[in-house]
Amino acid sequence: MLGDLIGEEQGQTTGIRVLSTDGGHPVLEASFAATGTLLGVGIKDMGTYESAMGADGTLFGEGQGVIMAQGGATVTWHGSGVGRIDEAGTVHWRGAIFYESAAPEFARLDTVAGVFEFETEESGKATAKVWEWK
Numbered sequence: 001m002l003g004d005l006i007g008e009e010q011g012q013t014t015g016i017r018v019l020s021t022d023g024g025h026p027v028l029e030a031s032f033a034a035t036g037t038l039l040g041v042g043i044k045d046m047g048t049y050e051s052a053m054g055a056d057g058t059l060f061g062e063g064q065g066v067i068m069a070q071g072g073a074t075v076t077w078h079g080s081g082v083g084r085i086d087e088a089g090t091v092h093w094r095g096a097i098f099y100e101s102a103a104p105e106f107a108r109l110d111t112v113a114g115v116f117e118f119e120t121e122e123s124g125k126a127t128a129k130v131w132e133w134k
Contacts, residue, residue, distance in 0.1 A: 003132035006114060009036025009045055013124035019050065027052045032126050041105060042070040051083065059083035061093065073103030079116065089122030097130060 011034025020027040031048040047065025067075040081095020097116050099109035114130040
């Protein structure tokens with residue numbers, strides 16, 4: 001069951017590199033930096049994900065990152081998702097994310113799967129929302 005909105009952020013792509021073009025299926029690595037909130041706490045998120053494009057243009061991606069919260073707590077994350085590119089060049093990602101943290105204020109996340117929407121515009125501007133999946 002889809003639960004509460006637990007996180008929102010806005011940021012920018014900070015780098016892209018081509019990892020492979022074997023078989024006509026490009027594999028890219030992208031990194032981003034963002035700010036926002038997680039469980040109501042102000043955060044800075046940095047992450048990198050790798051995406052592979054299928055023959056029909058569908059993207060499959062996996063990523064990881066670290067979140068630094070106000071007060072010094074850290075949270076790590078791993079996510080996977082599928083994406084598509086629209087006519088304007090915006091990439092629309094949908095997927096699942098898993099968190100880990102030793103910080104008491106984020107302990108709840110250790111037992112939660114999140115589902116996310118992550119949008120990256122052609123300009124590199126990125127926005128994300130994460131809901132708890134119960």
